Amino acid sequence: MNNPFPRSFYFQDVQKIARQLLGHLFVKIQSDGSRLSGRIVEVEAYAHNEDPASHSYRGKTLRNAVMFESGGHLYVYFTYGMHYCCNIVTGPEGEGNAILIRALEPLEGKNIMAYKRFGKDTLSAKEYSNLTNGPAKLCKAMGIDREANGLDLCGSTCWIEKGKEISDPQIACSSRVGIHRAVSLPWRYYLKDCKWVSKARIHHE
DNA sequence: CGTGAGATTTCCT
DNA sequence: GGAAATCTCACGT
Numbered sequence: 001m002n003n004p005f006p007r008s009f010y011f012q013d014v015q016k017i018a019r020q021l022l023g024h025l026f027v028k029i030q031s032d033g034s035r036l037s038g039r040i041v042e043v044e045a046y047a048h049n050e051d052p053a054s055h056s057y058r059g060k061t062l063r064n065a066v067m068f069e070s071g072g073h074l075y076v077y078f079t080y081g082m083h084y085c086c087n088i089v090t091g092p093e094g095e096g097n098a099i100l101i102r103a104l105e106p107l108e109g110k111n112i113m114a115y116k117r118f119g120k121d122t123l124s125a126k127e128y129s130n131l132t133n134g135p136a137k138l139c140k141a142m143g144i145d146r147e148a149n150g151l152d153l154c155g156s157t158c159w160i161e162k163g164k165e166i167s168d169p170q171i172a173c174s175s176r177v178g179i180h181r182a183v184s185l186p187w188r189y190y191l192k193d194c195k196w197v198s199k200a201r202i203h204h205e
Numbered sequence: 206c207g208t209g210a211g212a213t214t215t216c217c218t
Numbered sequence: 219g220g221a222a223a224t225c226t227c228a229c230g231t
Binding site: 063077078 | 212213214215216217
């Protein structure tokens with residue numbers, strides 16, 4: 001419990017980190033000290049170099065500034081006028097790599113997550129399966145908004161910690177979801193046959 | 206089951 | 219002015 005991954009974890013290759021994140025836990029500590037957590041089952045990598053789909057592609061702006069901080073920070077952005085999505089920043093300061101967390105399997109604090117997302121703590125089976133199976137859904141359930149933008153994942157109230165080890169054969173990859181540029185790059189990684197993976201469809205050119 | 210429109214801020218052309 | 223790393227709801231099959 002409460003054993004965040006060290007800073008060095010976030011300074012490996014972004015694709016390698018993206019694969020390694022699968023199966024580990026995304027943890028957020030609430031103001032009363034209790035834990036909300038979920039197992040990471042789906043991520044997407046966004047690289048600083050030659051990746052037109054990355055927010056960092058055209059340089060630093062007010063919104064994406066955290067993406068250019070050093071590895072181990074949380075980059076939260078607001079999109080479509082209503083949703084938040086959260087990313088793990090990787091690599092040295094100034095590079096602009098990040099990994100979008102796309103789906104979680106809810107573990108600790110499920111009734112709190114249910115309340116944050118649906119305004120009630122008892123969910124139908126359908127609502128429960130929709131609790132954290134998308135990037136904006138999991139942010140709502142975990143209580144992540146612009147306040148969390150820039151959080152240090154090494155010693156604050158939010159981090160990644162060790163979960164069940166996932167072997168390579170259980171990992172699948174595909175095109176990224178919801179983007180129209182660099183669609184051919186297979187930088188979405190997810191756990192095969194996992195019911196918590198998002199249902200979002202992949203765009204084609 | 207599938208498809209399509211609307212919500213509404215931030216950034217880019 | 220228009221698209222965007224999304225989601226939900228309405229409506230037709």
